[in-house]
Amino acid sequence: MSGTFTKAMARNIFYGGTVFFFLLFLGLTFDTMRVLPKTDNRHNLTPGAVAGKHIWETRNCLGCHTLLGEGAYFAPELGNVYERRGPDFIKAWMKAMPTNAPGRRQMPQFHLTDQELDDLVEFFRYTNGIDTQNWPPNIEG
Amino acid sequence: MKYKTQAVAMPYFIAAIALFVGQIIFGMIMGLQYVVGDFLFPEIPFNVARMVHTNLLIVWLLFGFMGAAYYLVPEEAETELYSPKLALALFWIFLAAGALTILGYLFVPYATLAAATGNDILATMGREFLEQPLPTKIGIVVVALAFLFNITMTMLKGRKTVISIVLLLGLWGLAIFFLFAFYNPSNLVKDKFYWWWVVHLWVEGVWELIMAALLAFVLIKVTGVDREVIEKWLYVIITLALVTGIIGTGHHYFWIGTPAYWQWLGSIFSALEPIPFFAMTVFAFNMVNRRRREHPNKAAVLWALGTGVMAFLGAGVWGFLHTLAPVNYFTHGSQITAAHGHMAFYGAYVMVVITIISYAMPIMRGRAANSERAQVVEMWSFWIMTISMVFITLFLTAAGILQVWLQRVADTPMPFMMAQDQVQLFYWMRQWAGVTFFIGLVTYLVSFFIKGETKPAMEYKPATA
Ligand code: HEM
Numbered sequence: 128m129s130g131t132f133t134k135a136m137a138r139n140i141f142y143g144g145t146v147f148f149f150l151l152f153l154g155l156t157f158d159t160m161r162v163l164p165k166t167d168n169r170h171n172l173t174p175g176a177v178a179g180k181h182i183w184e185t186r187n188c189l190g191c192h193t194l195l196g197e198g199a200y201f202a203p204e205l206g207n208v209y210e211r212r213g214p215d216f217i218k219a220w221m222k223a224m225p226t227n228a229p230g231r232r233q234m235p236q237f238h239l240t241d242q243e244l245d246d247l248v249e250f251f252r253y254t255n256g257i258d259t260q261n262w263p264p265n266i267e268g
Numbered sequence: 269m270k271y272k273t274q275a276v277a278m279p280y281f282i283a284a285i286a287l288f289v290g291q292i293i294f295g296m297i298m299g300l301q302y303v304v305g306d307f308l309f310p311e312i313p314f315n316v317a318r319m320v321h322t323n324l325l326i327v328w329l330l331f332g333f334m335g336a337a338y339y340l341v342p343e344e345a346e347t348e349l350y351s352p353k354l355a356l357a358l359f360w361i362f363l364a365a366g367a368l369t370i371l372g373y374l375f376v377p378y379a380t381l382a383a384a385t386g387n388d389i390l391a392t393m394g395r396e397f398l399e400q401p402l403p404t405k406i407g408i409v410v411v412a413l414a415f416l417f418n419i420t421m422t423m424l425k426g427r428k429t430v431i432s433i434v435l436l437l438g439l440w441g442l443a444i445f446f447l448f449a450f451y452n453p454s455n456l457v458k459d460k461f462y463w464w465w466v467v468h469l470w471v472e473g474v475w476e477l478i479m480a481a482l483l484a485f486v487l488i489k490v491t492g493v494d495r496e497v498i499e500k501w502l503y504v505i506i507t508l509a510l511v512t513g514i515i516g517t518g519h520h521y522f523w524i525g526t527p528a529y530w531q532w533l534g535s536i537f538s539a540l541e542p543i544p545f546f547a548m549t550v551f552a553f554n555m556v557n558r559r560r561r562e563h564p565n566k567a568a569v570l571w572a573l574g575t576g577v578m579a580f581l582g583a584g585v586w587g588f589l590h591t592l593a594p595v596n597y598f599t600h601g602s603q604i605t606a607a608h609g610h611m612a613f614y615g616a617y618v619m620v621v622i623t624i625i626s627y628a629m630p631i632m633r634g635r636a637a638n639s640e641r642a643q644v645v646e647m648w649s650f651w652i653m654t655i656s657m658v659f660i661t662l663f664l665t666a667a668g669i670l671q672v673w674l675q676r677v678a679d680t681p682m683p684f685m686m687a688q689d690q691v692q693l694f695y696w697m698r699q700w701a702g703v704t705f706f707i708g709l710v711t712y713l714v715s716f717f718i719k720g721e722t723k724p725a726m727e728y729k730p731a732t733a
């Protein structure tokens with residue numbers, strides 16, 4: 128680097144640039160929070176869906192599945208499972224686990240009550256309604 | 269070693285390496301579960317193995333960063349560590365908390381663990397990488413703050429070099445952004461939005477400061493290049509990192525319910541994120557080429573150069589591969605993501621921690637560098653692990669391309685599990701590459717026990733400070 132570009136200049140650009148872009152990021156965050164009500168499906172975030180999210184988290188479902196494309200890649204995407212399979216299938220599926228089919232990937236039995244299963248389905252109904260800019264490309268997730 | 273309190277770094281480095289071994293063992297378990305689905309089921313379900321694998325990774329990297337700071341800051345500040353006792357106490361607290369957490373994952377059902385640790389009062393668990401029970405999360409914050417206090421006080425009482433300032437900025441940022449781990453709104457979109465403030469703003473933000481500072485430190489030591497030059501580079505690199513990386517967070521805001529403008533912002537800024545990684549590579553090679561001395565620790569130089577190259581490949585090239593919104597639309601949450609995650613974490617953070625360990629450990633053991641023979645073994649481990657990681661990445665990328673094609677692009681899309689069956693071959697190959705990675709890691713461990721002729725550390729006199 129040439130002699131005219133001093134360390135002090137490099138330092139000032141660092142602090143200035145960081146502060147500028149961080150403030151810009153905060154501004155964009157603020158704007159995102161402002162428009163989220165239009166896309167985040169919050170009117171379907173019912174008490175059941177809230178309870179369902181808690182069940183989703185405390186069973187660590189994300190440790191195998193993706194949800195809106197984030198999580199683990201061992202088992203299918205569940206953000207749109209409500210649409211792909213429907214409520215009854217989901218509940219029956221949860222009750223039938225594990226399949227114990229030899230050599231096949233296994234999902235644990237979580238012993239959820241009927242109420243808990245309803246909440247979970249309600250959570251999937253909520254996630255399914257989030258406006259994800261048309262992701263995933265098709266129903267298979 | 270210039271200051272005797274730098275020695276507290278030693279237990280940190282040893283713990284880091286031990287946990288690294290644990291991480292890889294669980295990686296191999298999961299890799300096998302990918303192809304032999306019922307392996308160890310129901311004793312260790314996949315999700316449990318995954319928590320152990322990823323959390324051990326984070327924890328050992330944190331051990332590595334802390335050890336690095338305890339070693340580096342006193343030397344840069346030219347003074348003893350503010351409180352070596354505190355550093356040692358924190359070591360045991362962190363180790364105990366980490367071990368208890370892992371045992372909890374393995375032996376207590378996750379829902380029970382959650383209920384028993386206050387997750388009903390403040391729900392923070394069950395989110396990727398942030399699976400730790402509340403007491404562990406609080407413990408991390410407490411340990412981090414006490415650690416930051418210790419090294420900040422050390423710096424304040426001594427020389428304030430650019431390297432230690434940048435390192436401290438990175439470490440403070442690490443602690444501050446971790447606080448978002450405690451924010452878990454029921455609104456899934458907001459939950460995801462702020463989750464990335466921990467994960468993305470760590471690996472593509474403040475951790476890059478830590479990485480650049482550690483590399484700069486080791487490069488000064490092994491090349492003897494003028495500090496002024498290195499410090500200017502350091503500022504340029506971290507400017508590039510944050511200017512691109514902060515708005516670059518947008519590459520995670522494409523499909524999670526956030527506004528469409530993030531597709532533009534995220535694509536453009538994150539497409540520039542490879543630049544700081546490229547700069548780090550150029551920087552490392554440049555400094556080594558301009559070296560003013562032949563440092564006896566060849567292995568450390570190799571790790572430093574390797575960090576530059578592999579971080580650029582894993583984060584830069586593999587990151588760029590799927591970061592543009594039209595591409596990410598198809599690759600989001602596929603094996604491509606896993607391929608990138610592996611090479612980026614390995615190339616940037618695993619390798620930089622091993623670089624500083626490779627440089628500092630022999631000195632703490634009373635010699636300028638390990639014996640020739642020990643170094644040869646260490647360099648073998650470098651090549652075995654690094655080449656294995658390249659293959660893990662290539663096989664996962666192949667699996668990912670096929671998966672995306674079968675499941676998301678083809679005219680009649682295949683269900684997830686069917687597509688997985690189609691790519692089994694690549695998962696087997698990944699598994700074998702994983703086994704060779706483990707062999708490389710064992711080779712690395714062995715290198716610590718190889719004796720031979722060494723020069724005492726004191727005899728070695730640096731040309732310039
Ligand atoms: C023996 C070698 C390894 C094997 C077989 C292995 C295997 C795996 C598997 C199967 C997953 C889960 C993927 C999924 O969610 O479906 C995973 C995740 C992960 N592993 Fe490894 N791993 C290995 C080494 C490593 C190393 C050395 C690192 C660190 C550099 C690492 C970092 C990670 C990370 C960050 C994730 C989460 C990835 C993501 O969310 O995209 N692994 N690993």
Ligand code: HEM
Nearest residue numbers: 471519538541583587588590591600601605609612613616
């Ligand atoms: C050392 C730095 C980096 C590390 C350690 C890293 C690691 C990771 C990991 C572990 C994930 C998966 C997160 C999850 O589980 O959902 C991820 C996702 C991603 N990374 Fe990186 N990354 C780094 C740098 C970069 C860079 C520089 C770029 C862009 C040029 C990039 C682009 C992406 C993208 C687009 C995703 C989302 C993938 C998806 O949609 O599924 N990363 N990264």
Ligand SMILES: [Fe+2]
Nearest residue numbers: 468472517519
């Ligand atoms: Fe990112």
